[in-house]
Amino acid sequence: MTQTNPNFENKEGQKVPSVTFRTRQNDEWVNVTSDELFAGKTVVVFSLPGAFTPTCSSTHLPRYNELAATFKANGVDDIVCMSVNDTFVMNAWAADQESDNVTLIPDGNGEFTDGMGLLVDKKDLGFGKRSWRYSMLVKDGVVDKMFIEPDLPGDPFEVSDADTMLDYVAPGASKPSAVSLFTKPGCPFCVKAKALLTDKGYSFEEIVLGTSASLTSLKAISGRDTVPQVFIGGKHIGGSVELEAHLSA
Structure with missing residues (x-):
């Protein structure tokens, strides 16, 4: 059954937005495009409100990193973590976190997130425009499945977790022990x-x-x-x- 949220459009069956991400790699600016991330690949994406924030740091990112080998064994080529943060913040977060098996992408201008229809206003927290929390499975640049968090106060974290996505990708897959x-x-x-x-x-x-x-x-x-x-x-x-x-x- 497709998980839906009445306040956000489900993009299953549609191509992901075509965006050029400005990243910093080895002290140099490197442009990374949507095609480079998704073309010809099966990719799991999870997007979150912000680097260094509690749920994102304690659970969301570490669990995807922990299950990366299991995802790969079941046909997933890459796991991408997306956030409306600049590349310097994302690089610092990557260095601070358990993230060796996840590609962290800075959607600094919110273009990708806006194209997904999931850019939300969090000015009450002093965050400005950020991503609603969600995950999706993308096959050759087309959204195969989306798990969008329900429209509840605060920062709900119920369906975009790594275990829910793995259960969709490979039902019954053996998960590694902690x-x-x-x-x-x-x-x-x-x-x-x-x-x-x-x-x-x-x-x-x-x-x-x-x-x-x-x-x-x-x-x-x-x-x-x-x-x-x-x-x-x-x-x-x-x-x-x-x-x-x-x-x-």
Whole structure:
């Protein structure tokens, strides 16, 4: 069933807007066109109100990044995050976030978002014109499916999430377990644990003692004071030796 919003036109079956995006790459200006992003490709797009904003940073972008390999395994060539922000803001956000598997595109003038009919006024927040939150599947430049958030106060986040899109793209696809590991600089066993996870195709969050966590946090969560300590799918696996045994099993 097609998800609709009475206040926004659903663009399924229509071509995406033809726009040239001004991006900054390696300290140089680089123009990126809609054709470069979408022609001959299957692309998932999710658009959000702003870089560095709470829901966008804590959930929306990280989950698409986490599921990127699963999307790719099911025929998606690229995942694009769109926001009405300039390229400097988007680049800084990319550096700050879990976004290695997502292409962040600055729709600085709001042209693409306006062409999608989803440019909204958020002057009450001091944001000016921004994108309504939505996601879509685009095939060779044509919108195949859209999930537009309902017209509710605030910033609803109910249908444009990565899991909803993946369920549409590949119903029943196996989703990767969330993986976190505590490490510290200069730890050879931590290096081994990360290599083991990488070799098995796991994406993981690294929590570095002294930077993003303390020894007290590690002891409180794992009951241990040595690193690495690995957690997969909410289960405490242990150190590198226990991780190797777990992955072998």
